[in-house]
Amino acid sequence: MSKAALEAIKKKFSSELLSEHAQHGDETLVVKKEKLVQIAEFSRDDAELAFDVLVDLTVVDYLIEGRTPRFEVVLHLRSTSKKHRLRLKVPLEEGAPKVPSVVGVWKSATWMEREAYDMYGVVFEGHPDLRRILLYPEFEGHPLRKDYPMARRQPLYRRPERQGDVWEQKHILSGPAAGDHFKGTYDLDR
Amino acid sequence: MTSIAEHLDPTGVALPTETMIINIGPVHPAMHGTVRILAALDGERIVDADVQPGYLHRGFEKECENVTWAQVFPFTDRLNYVSPILNNVGYAMAVEKLLGLKVPERAEYIRVVAGELARVGDHLTCLAAMGMELGAMTVFLYCIRARDRIYDRLEELTGARVTHAYCRIGGVKEDTPEGWAERVLGDFDEIRGALDDVERLLLKNRIFMDRTQGVGVVSREDAISWGWTGPCGRASGVDYDVRKDHPYGVYGRLDFDVPVMDTGDCYARFYVRLVEMHQSLRIIDQALAQMQPGPVLCEEHRVVLPPKREVYNTIEGMIRHFKLIVDGIRVPAGEAYAFIEGGNGELGFYVVSDGTGLPVKVRCRPPCFIIISHMGNMIRGHSVADIVPIFGSLNMIGGECDR
Numbered sequence: 001m002s003k004a005a006l007e008a009i010k011k012k013f014s015s016e017l018l019s020e021h022a023q024h025g026d027e028t029l030v031v032k033k034e035k036l037v038q039i040a041e042f043s044r045d046d047a048e049l050a051f052d053v054l055v056d057l058t059v060v061d062y063l064i065e066g067r068t069p070r071f072e073v074v075l076h077l078r079s080t081s082k083k084h085r086l087r088l089k090v091p092l093e094e095g096a097p098k099v100p101s102v103v104g105v106w107k108s109a110t111w112m113e114r115e116a117y118d119m120y121g122v123v124f125e126g127h128p129d130l131r132r133i134l135l136y137p138e139f140e141g142h143p144l145r146k147d148y149p150m151a152r153r154q155p156l157y158r159r160p161e162r163q164g165d166v167w168e169q170k171h172i173l174s175g176p177a178a179g180d181h182f183k184g185t186y187d188l189d190r
Numbered sequence: 191m192t193s194i195a196e197h198l199d200p201t202g203v204a205l206p207t208e209t210m211i212i213n214i215g216p217v218h219p220a221m222h223g224t225v226r227i228l229a230a231l232d233g234e235r236i237v238d239a240d241v242q243p244g245y246l247h248r249g250f251e252k253e254c255e256n257v258t259w260a261q262v263f264p265f266t267d268r269l270n271y272v273s274p275i276l277n278n279v280g281y282a283m284a285v286e287k288l289l290g291l292k293v294p295e296r297a298e299y300i301r302v303v304a305g306e307l308a309r310v311g312d313h314l315t316c317l318a319a320m321g322m323e324l325g326a327m328t329v330f331l332y333c334i335r336a337r338d339r340i341y342d343r344l345e346e347l348t349g350a351r352v353t354h355a356y357c358r359i360g361g362v363k364e365d366t367p368e369g370w371a372e373r374v375l376g377d378f379d380e381i382r383g384a385l386d387d388v389e390r391l392l393l394k395n396r397i398f399m400d401r402t403q404g405v406g407v408v409s410r411e412d413a414i415s416w417g418w419t420g421p422c423g424r425a426s427g428v429d430y431d432v433r434k435d436h437p438y439g440v441y442g443r444l445d446f447d448v449p450v451m452d453t454g455d456c457y458a459r460f461y462v463r464l465v466e467m468h469q470s471l472r473i474i475d476q477a478l479a480q481m482q483p484g485p486v487l488c489e490e491h492r493v494v495l496p497p498k499r500e501v502y503n504t505i506e507g508m509i510r511h512f513k514l515i516v517d518g519i520r521v522p523a524g525e526a527y528a529f530i531e532g533g534n535g536e537l538g539f540y541v542v543s544d545g546t547g548l549p550v551k552v553r554c555r556p557p558c559f560i561i562i563s564h565m566g567n568m569i570r571g572h573s574v575a576d577i578v579p580i581f582g583s584l585n586m587i588g589g590e591c592d593r
Contacts (some may be wrong), residue, residue, distance in 0.1 A: 023524050023525065023526070024287050024288065024290075024524065024526045026525075026526060026527055028525075052414050052415070053414055053417055054417055055417065055529075055536065055538065055555065056527075056538055056540065056553070056555040058540060058551075058553045060542055060550065060551050061551075062550070064544075064550075065544050065550070074540065074553075076527055076538070076540070076555070080414060080428065080430060083435055083436075087527065106415060106417065107412075107415040107416050107417075107564070108415065108416045108417030108560055108563065110563055111559065111560070111562075111563035112560070112563075115559075119251070132244075133242075133243065133244060134243065134244035134247040134592055134593070135244060135247065136244070143249060143252055144251055144252055146255075148252075150252060150256055
């Protein structure tokens with residue numbers, strides 16, 4: 001990545017920048033979460049940066065290392081035209097970790113943020129449909145947190161009080177099709 | 191006398207309809223992968239769809255955090271279980287990046303040859319399944335027969351047909367067996383023959399064309415925004431191949447072309463895979479010719495197990511072996527992201543180490559999870575029958591999508 005482009009984003013968001021490094025050649029910026037969406041939009045729209053692809057979004061839990069803040073959201077960006085890459089990291093406090101969603105900037109964040117929420121319980125504010133994706137809705141806890149025990153088992157059963165997620169409420173629980181036909185199929189689920 | 195039409199529809203526009211919810215999957219004969227699709231239908235047209243993966247979720251990342259760095263390899267085999275060698279290579283490269291390790295040249299070539307064989311096997315499986323789901327059983331048999339030859343060669347090389355666990359941190363498990371390269375080249379005729387047969391059977395087949403052309407079209411803008419890579423991305427005009435754009439290993443010395451199409455439909459995704467296999471065979475041909483004798487595992491004592499002769503005869507060798515097995519390889523603290531061209535696109539591994547023998551995090555960037563995330567939008571507006579070619583052309587691999 002060109003020095004000038006990296007300097008441009010660092011200068012524009014100098015108050016947001018916490019630290020930076022280029023370990024093993026991966027250029028990394030650690031930024032505060034408040035203006036993440038603006039940083040994302042700038043890095044996508046700026047002609048020199050042109051990060052049009054969100055390659056990956058994940059979370060790391062540093063509980064055992066005792067690092068504070070405990071969580072870190074990690075975004076990997078790639079530019080199709082410039083062929084360069086950047087890693088953005090956003091530290092998050094323990095408790096109720098929240099971070100602005102970047103779905104509005106890169107659509108590929110839709111499922112990645114759902115997975116991060118599913119596995120770490122990080123809430124992406126502004127995500128249109130934040131619900132579990134790989135695990136089932138009844139699952140308790142977030143398994144990739146370091147304090148989730150490896151050996152814990154959760155039996156799979158349906159709770160009668162379950163309210164349904166956004167999609168189900170839109171189409172199934174309140175829609176005109178919530179008739180006998182639907183019940184027959186829905187009971188097959190999971 | 192009044193006409194019937196007046197009674198039926200006072201506005202003269204349409205009959206009142208209700209949407210109907212149907213549940214497709216998670217187990218369905220036309221779905222090679224366990225995914226559930228909840229579809230809201232208006233007649234036969236899909237008005238909304240919710241794609242729900244996760245039925246094959248095994249907790250890959252959680253497992254990785256509780257084993258040593260070297261013990262992760264068998265788990266990576268089970269990500270994209272159609273091309274396990276590529277997963278092995280991707281993970282090994284990530285750890286080698288953290289360690290700053292240089293892999294011997296011969297090992298790099300073996301990784302390329304085995305990886306490209308795995309890629310051909312991956313694409314053959316996709317074509318086979320897609321053909322079969324559209325009624326072309328013959329295509330399935332031809333492709334699987336050719337794939338079996340690849341599995342035979344990989345079995346000779348690695349000792350296992352499917353879950354190879356062949357790569358090691360710092361190289362590969364062992365050298366190629368006697369006469370292996372000749373046997374690989376000897377299989378090319380059969381593989382190329384199968385590819386030509388598939389081409390003749392399907393590419394100008396009226397039924398196949400009608401069911402795939404113009405179906406499931408993804409524009410270049412959408413493909414980029416949804417993070418598509420690999421054959422699906424290239425079928426939509428995203429000219430990106432990790433082997434060309436960020437050459438790793440010895441790909442910089444090999445001559446090959448990257449097919450790109452711009453129609454973005456199921457037919458294009460099928461065709462791109464077909465052409466790519468010919469390119470993979472070209473790569474194997476060159477790599478086997480350039481390969482020189484030499485070590486296949488680096489000699490870094492902190493990383494590589496000592497030879498058995500030393501383990502059984504010297505106390506130093508014994509201790510080194512014991513420490514590497516029980517404590518694991520000490521990987522310096524830090525983070526690294528390594529990525530290769532997997533069967534379905536950019537296969538990345540983001541690894542974090544705190545300097546102990548266990549990984550803090552091993553994140554796999556699964557190409558097909560990210561491709562499937564757009565599928566709900568792709569099938570919207572299509573008929574139920576179109577789910578089959580669309581889903582087939584995306585080549586979802588459950589093990590990789592759900593991890």
